[in-house]
Amino acid sequence: MARVIPERGEIWLADLERVQKVRPVLVLSIAYKDDERAVVTFVSRTTSLRGTDYEVVHQAPRFDDGAFDAQGINSLPDVQLIRRLGICDAATMFKVEAAVKLWLGLAE
DSSP: OOOOOOOTTEEEEEEOOGGGOEEEEEEOSOOOOTTSOOEEEEEEEESSOOOOTTEEEEOOTTSOSEEEEEEEEEEEEGGGEEEEEEEOOHHHHHHHHHHHHHHTTOOO
């Protein structure tokens, strides 16, 4: 079976192990090449909102109301991705990128 390489902007169900459970994540990294590590960088999606500047509301069919949390930026091996759930819309992706930049002190 051909290997599926996660693409930037896709939403995947991921096994984040122990405390974080299995939850949706938004892929931020670009697709890796064959000779690179099979690692994906993402922000996790939560339904436990706190109202911080780093949460980006996400509402879409088949998802409970929730948000992508820029404070939850992380990386994992692609083998921990379970299945693709969909693609993030461009407006939400733009807001997530801005929230990540703000969280990392990269905002202008």
